[in-house]
Amino acid sequence: MMYLTLAWRNIWRNKRRSYITIASITFAVLLACVMRSLQLGSYERMIENAARFYTGYIQIHKNGYWNEKIIDNSFTYDDKLIKTVESTQGVVSAVPRVESFALAGYGSKTKGSLIIGIDPEKENTLTRVKEKIVKGNYLESGDKAAMIAEGLATYLNIGIGDTLVLIGQGYHGANAAGLYVVKGIMKFPVPEQNNQTVYIPIKEAQWFFAMDNMITSISLVVDKAKNVDKIVANISANVDTGQLEVMGWRDLMPDLVQGIEIDNISGRVMLGILYIVIGFGMFGTFLMMTAERMYEFGVMMSVGMKRYKMQLIIFLEMGMMTAIGVLMGVGISLPILIYYYNNPIFMSGESAAAIESFGIEAAYFFSLQPQLFYNQAWAILIMALILSIYPLYIIHKLKPVEAMREA
Amino acid sequence: MQNKMKYLITATILSLASLCFGQTAKEIIQRADDKMQGNSNKSLMRMTIVRPDWKREVTMKGWALGRKYSLILITAPARDKGSAFLKREKEMWNWQPSIDRVIKLPPSMMLQSWMGSDFTNDDLVKESSIVNDYTHSLGADTIINNLDCYKIILIPFPDAPVVWGKIIVYIDKTEYNQHLVYYYDEDDFLINTMVLSKLKNMGGRIIPTHLEMIPADEPQNKTVIEYLSMEFDLDLKDSFFSLQNMKRIR
Numbered sequence: 001m002m003y004l005t006l007a008w009r010n011i012w013r014n015k016r017r018s019y020i021t022i023a024s025i026t027f028a029v030l031l032a033c034v035m036r037s038l039q040l041g042s043y044e045r046m047i048e049n050a051a052r053f054y055t056g057y058i059q060i061h062k063n064g065y066w067n068e069k070i071i072d073n074s075f076t077y078d079d080k081l082i083k084t085v086e087s088t089q090g091v092v093s094a095v096p097r098v099e100s101f102a103l104a105g106y107g108s109k110t111k112g113s114l115i116i117g118i119d120p121e122k123e124n125t126l127t128r129v130k131e132k133i134v135k136g137n138y139l140e141s142g143d144k145a146a147m148i149a150e151g152l153a154t155y156l157n158i159g160i161g162d163t164l165v166l167i168g169q170g171y172h173g174a175n176a177a178g179l180y181v182v183k184g185i186m187k188f189p190v191p192e193q194n195n196q197t198v199y200i201p202i203k204e205a206q207w208f209f210a211m212d213n214m215i216t217s218i219s220l221v222v223d224k225a226k227n228v229d230k231i232v233a234n235i236s237a238n239v240d241t242g243q244l245e246v247m248g249w250r251d252l253m254p255d256l257v258q259g260i261e262i263d264n265i266s267g268r269v270m271l272g273i274l275y276i277v278i279g280f281g282m283f284g285t286f287l288m289m290t291a292e293r294m295y296e297f298g299v300m301m302s303v304g305m306k307r308y309k310m311q312l313i314i315f316l317e318m319g320m321m322t323a324i325g326v327l328m329g330v331g332i333s334l335p336i337l338i339y340y341y342n343n344p345i346f347m348s349g350e351s352a353a354a355i356e357s358f359g360i361e362a363a364y365f366f367s368l369q370p371q372l373f374y375n376q377a378w379a380i381l382i383m384a385l386i387l388s389i390y391p392l393y394i395i396h397k398l399k400p401v402e403a404m405r406e407a
Numbered sequence: 408m409q410n411k412m413k414y415l416i417t418a419t420i421l422s423l424a425s426l427c428f429g430q431t432a433k434e435i436i437q438r439a440d441d442k443m444q445g446n447s448n449k450s451l452m453r454m455t456i457v458r459p460d461w462k463r464e465v466t467m468k469g470w471a472l473g474r475k476y477s478l479i480l481i482t483a484p485a486r487d488k489g490s491a492f493l494k495r496e497k498e499m500w501n502w503q504p505s506i507d508r509v510i511k512l513p514p515s516m517m518l519q520s521w522m523g524s525d526f527t528n529d530d531l532v533k534e535s536s537i538v539n540d541y542t543h544s545l546g547a548d549t550i551i552n553n554l555d556c557y558k559i560i561l562i563p564f565p566d567a568p569v570v571w572g573k574i575i576v577y578i579d580k581t582e583y584n585q586h587l588v589y590y591y592d593e594d595d596f597l598i599n600t601m602v603l604s605k606l607k608n609m610g611g612r613i614i615p616t617h618l619e620m621i622p623a624d625e626p627q628n629k630t631v632i633e634y635l636s637m638e639f640d641l642d643l644k645d646s647f648f649s650l651q652n653m654k655r656i657r
Contacts, residue, residue, distance in 0.1 A: 165506045165508065166506075167503065167506060167508070167510070169523070170523075172456065172458060172461060172463065172523045173456075173520050173522060173523020173524070174463070174486075174487070174522070174523055175486075175487050175490060175503070175522060177490075177503040177505045177506045177508075178505060178506065179505070179506055179507075207486070210486060
C-alpha cells in the first residue's frame, strides 16, 4: 500500500511531465477508437444495407437453390412451414419471394430483368420498398400490375400506365409470357438493382412462371442481428433439412463478408502503424522521465533503497498513468462516438455521387461495439507496460555514483 | 426353251434378292422417315414431361408438309392454349397470344429445351436431316419386341449442321418403323435414348404411337409423346404455314 501511495505521489510530483505522458496515451486511445469505430461502423452499415434491406438476415430455400439460382429449385409454400418459421423465437416476419430472370419489353426495346414476385405488405416490412417509389403507387396483392426500377424504365422508355411485356421461361421450362401495367417506378441507390428490377405481386409471379403455390425463397426479419446463428439453428431443427436450406447472412453474402475481411485486414495494418507511431511518442515521454529522474534514482539507491522496490514503484507509476490515459481516452471518445453514431456524417455534392456510383452509401457511419473500446484499451495498456521495461532496465543497470554525477 | 426358263428363274431370284437385301441403309432410313411423315400430315399429340417430383401434360395439334413446313398449336393446358410454333425451312417462330407477339427463335436457342421437355428446338426444326445430313451404314440385325430389325449407324457429314456425333437407329424389316434410337455426342457418349412403341393403325399406316425420350445423364427424367390421331397426305399448301395463319389457327 505504501508503494501505491508513493507511486501516486511521484506521478504528481512533476505535474507537467505526467500530463504529457497521460495526454499522449489519451490521444492514442482516442485516435484508435475513432478510426476503428468508423471502420466497424461502415461494415455494420454495409451488412445492414445488404441484409436488412435486401436479402434478409436469414433465408430459407430449397436445398441447392443458393448454388444454382434457377426457378426449378423452388419449393412449396404451405401453412405448416409458415407457422414453423414464424413461431420461432426471434423471427419478426417471414417474407416470401419468387425470383427469376425474364425479358422485359416495351415498344421495340427489350432488356433482361430480374422479376421479383412479392407479397406487397410483407415485403415492405423487410425492404421498405414503398419508400423507394418515386412515381405512381405501391403494389397491392390483387393487382395484375408491376413496379419497375427507374433505370430500367428509362431504358425502355416506359411510364406509369403503360403495359410492360414479360417473356421468359417458367418452372421446368414452361412458357412464361404476360402483360403487366406499370403501376409504380422505384429508385434504388445500387445501379445494378436500379437497372433491372421488376416487382410483381407474388400470385402473378406464380402464374407467370407456372409454379402454383411455390416460391424460391423466404427472407426473415429478425429482432436482433446477433441472434442470427441461434435462429438458423432453431429453424433448421424444425424443418426438413433434406429439402430446405436455412442460411444466415454470412452464408448468403460470402462476397460481402470476404470484402469486409480484406478491408478489415488493411484497417488492422493501419491501426498497427498508428500504434507504432503512438508507441514512439509514449516511449519519448518515458525516456524523458527516466533521464530527468536519474539523479533521484541515484540518491535513492545510495541511501539504501532496494532496486526491485524502486522498479516496483516505477512500474506502478507507469501502470497508473496508462490506466488514467486509457480511461480518459475512452471517456472522451465515447460521447463523440455516441453523437456521430446517432448523427452519421452524410457527404454531398460530386464526391457523394461518385461514391454512390460504386453502390456504396456516401456517408460515414460509426460503431459503438463495446469490444471496440476494450480492444483499444488493452492494446495501449499492454504497449505501455512493454515500454516501461526501458526505465526498469535502466534502474536495473543503474550505478548510483555515475547516475548522480551525470545528472 | 429350257434355257429361257432357267434364265427367267435366275433373273427373278436375282431381282427378288436385290429387292430383299439390296437396299442400302440410306434407303431404309428414307423409307422409315417417309412412313412417319408422309407428304403431309396432321396429328393430335399429347406430350408428358416427367421429372422425379413433377410432371406436366401438354396437348397439341400438328401439321406438316414435307420436311420444310410444320406448325404446332398448343391446345392445353389453359395458360399456354393458343400459342403456336411455326417452322418454315430452317427458321422457327413462336406465337404468344398472351402477349400478342411473334418471336423468332434465334439460332442460339435451338439447342435449348422445347417447352421444358427433353426435346430441343432443334429436334423440331431439323427432323428430316437424318436422311440428308448423315452417312448411313448397316450394323448387325437385332430382334426388338419380337421384330427383326435393321441396325443403322448414322454418322454426320463433317460440315452438316448437326449436334450429334453418331445416331444408331433400329428399324424393323416388315413395317419400316423405328423402334429404338440412340443419340451420341462427338465423344461417343450416349446422350439421349428414344424408345418408340405401341404400334397402331393411324391414318391407314401402322406406326408407333408412343415415343419416349430419355436423357442418359438423368435417367429418371423423360418426355413422352403419344399420338392420339394422325392423318397422312392431306391437301395442305405451303401458304398454310404462314405467320398470319399461325395466329389465326384454332
